[in-house]
Amino acid sequence: MEDLAIKILGAVLTTIMAFTVGMFYGGFVRKLTARVQNRRGPVVYQNFIDLLKLQSKTTNIAHGFMHHMAPIWMIIASLTTLMFLPILNGNLWFPNISFHGDLIFLLYMMVFGSLGMALGAGQTGNPNSAIGVTRGLSQMVGFEIPFVMSLIALMIQYKTTSIQDIMIAQNESGIWNMFSNPFAFLAALFAMFGMFRYSPFDIVGAPAELASGPVSEFGGKYLGTMMTANSIFSFFKLTLYVNLFMAGAGNINDVGIVATLIAIVILLIKTFALYMVPVFYGWVSPRYRTEQAIRYFWAWPSALGLIGIVWALI
Amino acid sequence: MNSFFLILLILLAGAAISFALGKISSIISGTVAFLSIASASVLFFTQLKNNTYIEFPLGEIQLQWGIDSFGYIFALIVLGLGSLASLYSISYMQNKERTGIFYFNFVLVITSMVGIIFSQDFISFFIFWEIMTWSSYLLIIFNKKDVKEIGVKYMIFSAIGAYSMLTAIVMIKGNYNTFLISDAIQAGAFNFTNNEYIPILLLIGFAVKAATMPLHVWAPKAYSNSPMSFTVIFSGAMSKMGVLGMALVLVRIFTFNANNEAILPNFSPIILQQTLAWLGAITAVIATLYALMQDDAKKLLAYSSIAQLGYITVGLAIGTKLSVMAALFLAIVHGIFKGALFMVAGAVERQAGTTDMTKVSGLIRKMPFTFFTALIAIIALAGIPPLGGFVGKWMLYESLITESNSYFLVILVFFSSTSAFLYCYRFLFGLFLGQEEEATKDVKEAPITMIIPMLILSVLLMVTGAYPGILFDPIAKGMETIGFNNVTWDMSVLGNIWGNSVNMIYVWLTIVIVFIAAFIFLTLKGLKGTRYVSTKDISTSGEIPLEHENLTFQINFFQPFRRAAAPMYKRSMDKIWNEIGSGLESLFNFTRKIYTGNGQTYAIFVIAFLVLMLLLKDTLFLN
Amino acid sequence: MTITENNIKQPIGEYIQNWARKHSLFVLAYGTGCGAIEIPPTMTSRYDAERFGIRGAATPRQADVLLITGYLATKSLKRVIRVYEQMQDPKYVIAFGSCTINGGMYYDSYNTINALDRYIPVDVYINGCMPRPEAVISGFVELQKQIASGNAYNATKYKENLEWYRENQKKIIKNWRMPDYNW
């Protein structure tokens, strides 16, 4: 019974942490973008205000059951993936249920949200939504290829499909995967650009051209819930990358509260550093058309992924 | 009377009676067909015990029928799906012409498939195989659409398969003097060291039915043009007969040849294994690429079937414990979800008149149960957790990554299955989402006899997702029958040989908990202020779409993807076969000239043939 | 529990919600008039409206503020009404430029309306032809004050007086083909 209570507490804490961090990262990006553009920009907690505002809208529109379900699917995808991800390296505090899933499972679970969202967008009957969805899904086929290649490279390298094991192996050897297999890391990094949908891969929700694409009919609580799901999901993606390529956070032997806090700080530093890569890349990039984006992913990133696999084999 | 005969007799009688009653009423005829298949299934699953065999002579030849654990897996698909599909077709075939012929052939297909499963000797196997081919041929051309192209193509490829199978059977008889499958296996007929031709010829025969590249070209149109209630069987169960044969042969090749690869330097089974696996993967990729360009839901599903069969071929060809298990699991699950999807397509066709996705849209409000089935089946098809489809996909990937060194194959398979999301979405969106078409304003939900089988199948998909063990059980037993040792499985934990696992119960728990919490939150929050509006009420820059205006985006749906993947669309197997066909035609034109009308020339031909046979004697017949 | 600020009493929940609404304004700019050209400088580096929490929204479903920039032809009035009704409560309208107030230089034109508040409720008028970005921002600040004080309930007024508004709207839009709403 006590076990279960701790598990639930851990799950709730993980969720809250992922949500807060994700939202703040979004705020940081807005602020930094503003500074780059020589503006003052909004406050860093602007995303929280937006979320509160969206949730306090008094009327909401739904076009049908799938529309109503879309944010729920996204939340399911975000939270399930988060629960199956070891947040801290070997730490007893947030293992959640990560021992019961592996990389291939996460890979497929990550799609769950996109597909649910796509169905919701489809139900609205707005042509812009459907166009956005086709672009988004096509682009997904693009970036999943280099991503899966780099994952395969890692799996071959460590003979495991468990994230936990990959983290432990990195800690034992003391070399992060981003150095031990730089090609796989680069391929995954390129895939990450597509995953976060910053420029130049933001054609999915082009505001002026597609009226923000898939989300164009979502407002109020629906948009707010989606925002929450997206924040959690972006934290998940960053932590996944940190786990896979930067040895996760924290030391396996420390389970004390101080050590945990230090580990969390390390995790935040690593994830933020990683997060800045697509953001920086986005600031200086124009926008790709969908087929250009797909070709982009299938060209150099995929080639790097192949080299990564060969590298891991050698 | 023996249960084997009784089952076949019930089915044959059902076929005959429903044919006779077809003139009177299609509903009665369909009910008879359903009852016969259902009672045969009940009989099968209650009366027959695994590993029972009967023998009886046919002239001088000793025939053997029986049921082993391996056949049992396929009997699950054939009889389970057969019963549901026949229940479904009662309403589907209502108000159609020539229903007698339909039900006759329908039950005959089921009969022949049960016969194939029963057959333990090559003679009855081949006879049932041919009955299956012919009765399915009559169903393919049932709609009388493009008979020339579809029917002829199907017949040609089936004939190729049948002749190669027949040749192999004759060679087995010649070499080992037996018609019994078990004897042939004991003697090592599928063993590469003894003879490469027998297994390859058999494989060709099975690959035609399993629609493996390059023998798949008959499939898309044959699947999409037959009546949907038959396509459920055609794609869900009949293609699995090819899988059955392939599994039978391949597993033997790999298990028998595992230790003596070096004997055949020119053509080792590894090459065959890799060739087949790559063929399967390429089938999957190409069929997926074509599927996502289709505007007709039926064609989309047909291509998707080929792609899914491609995965199964990959699994079988890799030939490790996990991969064969994945392949057989996928075979069953594919039967379930593709059966459900073809039922959905049939329901839409019956209710809305067409499955052309550019003409139908927004049926979700009209046909909620059909949509639910489609949704569940599509999630399974896409391999997204937590349904049965994911379990199969997971095992396939894990076996490819952990047990075989074909890492590039994984990428190909993965590419295909990621691209599959595109057509999965297209299917759901095209038929059910988007704005309502004015022409389909009065569409009603399908009748209950169509809904029930669909819902049963969707529940099955969920159950196999949470407790895949209930399918692992028969599969493991079947695999042990065909030569694997120690096939272990867990009720709901999937594991690979590296010791990593996925616990489906935890996945389900997490998803269900989050779903309930999020659903309650989102529904109750601001319940009063939430209003449901029609799909016409959309923000299109303030413009108001009129009643007859349908803004749903349906044409050139995946154009950006097509542009990006343009080089892959350049070649088509169909074109290649057409070129071969025209080449053959000119060849036949030439051969026609051989018939000179001169007796002397004919005599020379006869002598030349005899000489040729003598020369090839050693290769074809061992002893 | 209530909270008092600037002599206005509000329940604390309301206060927090209004605070959030005030600091997060998603603007749908209806830019058919000449005033649309003033929006880019307002939003970008020079005047940076985002520091007030103001950002663009692409569709009425996500928007809080409908910004009508300049004259409205009778044809575009129809779209504006439609867009306004598609927005979710609480929603606000900022009318921008002389043309929305009294027709401006188009006061005698046969196809531009003269007084916008006859057709949809306007929370804040910004006058000028054209108002400069500073004026636009001051308009937004005025709106924020209204929201914070809990007085920006014009959308409710619209629902209550729908008949009066409909009458005026139908005078312009003779062929009324709008969908009926069930709020």
Add this chain to the structure above:
Amino acid sequence: MDNLQIENNILETIKTAFKVEGKVVREKRVEITAHKQLISSILLFAKNQHNYIHLNHITCVDWIEDGEFEINYIIWSPTTKNTLIIKTRISRENAQMENIDNIWDQANTYEREMREMYGIEFPGLIGEHEFILEDWDEMPPMRRDFDTLEYATKTFYQRPGREDAKDVREELTKQSGEEIPEFAKKYSREK
């Protein structure tokens, strides 16, 4: 006048071919006034013989005091870079003009606009009657006898406080020493 040679040539050929009035306005601009029945022949002639392949514009002017509409066809030649203006006048009563969208497809747009804004009929013109205006059931609004202020006052709610909005024509005429013509006084807003 060497530099106007091309213009003069064109003018002369059209004059001799159709017996119409015309003049060279300035460099690269020739103006021809013709009867409305000649218009399509002149346009075809100019298009085929002188390569005036581009239709710039069709405009309409309301000469209410003459009781006529003036329709100007402005066409342009890419070889000589010359503009040719062909003018014709039609009666305001039951105004009707030949449809020339078989010569230039884009004429359709201009003609539909003229039909809507001036009420000129073009027999055989394809396209719905409602083109730019929506739900318009008054007199065509670009006719000069349509009083926009009155219409605006009647239809739209004039907000009080526009006292400075007076007719400035009188002041302008005073400044320049001209006089408002009799016919125009009728339309003066300060009655």
